[in-house]
Each structure stands twice: as C-alpha cells, then as structure tokens.
Amino acid sequence: MKRLIGLLILLMVVTGCSPSPVPINYGEESCDYCKMIIMQPKYGTELLTRKGKIYTFDSVECLVAFYLKEEVPHAEIHSLWVPDFDSPAVEFLDATTAVYLRSENLRSPMGLHLTAFRDVPQVKAAQQQYGGGMFAWNEVVELVKKEWQP
Numbered sequence: 001m002k003r004l005i006g007l008l009i010l011l012m013v014v015t016g017c018s019p020s021p022v023p024i025n026y027g028e029e030s031c032d033y034c035k036m037i038i039m040q041p042k043y044g045t046e047l048l049t050r051k052g053k054i055y056t057f058d059s060v061e062c063l064v065a066f067y068l069k070e071e072v073p074h075a076e077i078h079s080l081w082v083p084d085f086d087s088p089a090v091e092f093l094d095a096t097t098a099v100y101l102r103s104e105n106l107r108s109p110m111g112l113h114l115t116a117f118r119d120v121p122q123v124k125a126a127q128q129q130y131g132g133g134m135f136a137w138n139e140v141v142e143l144v145k146k147e148w149q150p
Contacts, residue, residue: 019048021081021092024056032071033062034110041088042115043108045095046081047072060114063095064144082116085126096137099123103132112148114140 024044030037032055038044045063047055049072057063060082066072067080080095085106098116101123106115114135117123123134135143 019050019052019054019078021046021048021079022054029056031056031058031062033057033066036109040109042083042085044083044088046092048078048081049076050078051076052078059108059110059112060095060100060116060140061108061110061112061144061148064141065148068141068145085115085117086122093118098137100135100137100140101126101130101132102135102143103127103130105130105132110148112144114143 024038024041024046026038026041026044028037036058038056038058040058043059045057045060047057047063047066055066055072057066063080063082081092082095082098084091084093093116095116098118099120099122101115101117102113103115104113106113108114113132115126117126120134127134
C-alpha cells in the first residue's frame with residue numbers, strides 16, 4: 001500500500017511539473033524568430049523545452065522556421081503549440097496534431113497564411129468560407145522549408 005501511495009505521489013509530481021503552454025501577452029511579447037511584437041491571438045504560437053523554457057512566435061511559419069533551424073535541439077523540445085482558430089484566446093493545440101488551412105483570405109502576420117484548427121471537419125468548414133488548402137504538420141514543415149524560410 002505504501003508503495004502504491006508513493007507511486008501516486010511521484011506521478012502527480014511528474015505530471016504537475018510537465019511544461020504546458022501559457023497565455024501570450026499580445027502587444028507586449030516579441031517573436032523569438034523574427035523579433036516582431038506578437039499581436040494576433042489567432043496566430044501566436046509557442047515552443048516549450050523539456051526544461052520548461054517557453055519560446056513565443058507571431059505565426060506558424062516563425063515557429064516552424066525556428067524549429068527547422070534547430071535553435072533548440074529537437075531532443076530538447078517538449079512540445080509545440082498553436083492556437084485553435086475557433087477559440088484562440090482559450091485553447092492551444094499540439095502543433096503536430098493540429099490541421100492547417102492555407103488561405104490568402106486568412107492572412108497570417110508573416111504572409112504564408114497558415115491557420116491552425118483542431119480537426120479536419122473544422123478545416124473543411126473554414127474552407128467553405130475562406131477557400132484554400134488543407135495541410136498536416138509534416139506538410140507545413142515542408143512548405144515552410146520550401147517556400148518561406150528566410
């Protein structure tokens with residue numbers, strides 16, 4: 001019984017210390033990639049390290065460019081976070097499982113026009129209104145590498 005209690009306490013400590021995204025101070029924080037002030041909640045993103053350091057970005061493309069340059073070695077990355085287009089001030093999504101819409105009718109701060117959504121049905125609904133193409137994380141990484149990374 002003591003062993004079980006000890007394991008439960010250890011589990012709570014480990015999960016309680018796990019890095020998680022924090023609200024971005026829009027209009028105050030600057031992008032760790034391009035150094036511009038982060039202004040739009042629908043596009044502000046975060047990279048969290050295993051040690052708990054948080055890097056903030058003003059767009060998906062800045063997050064991906066930073067990731068590609070390995071400013072933080074991939075082995076040290078805990079997670080990547082993007083805002084849910086439908087509730088940006090409320091919820092961050094795991095960037096690697098989010099689904100992206102690229103549409104010139106949804107202009108992102110850095111011009112590649114990538115917007116994150118929770119799932120495929122959300123993207124399809126947004127496509128009805130904004131047009132554009134659907135992308136998975138690995139496709140977004142390739143797109144940034146090919147078309148945008150300065």
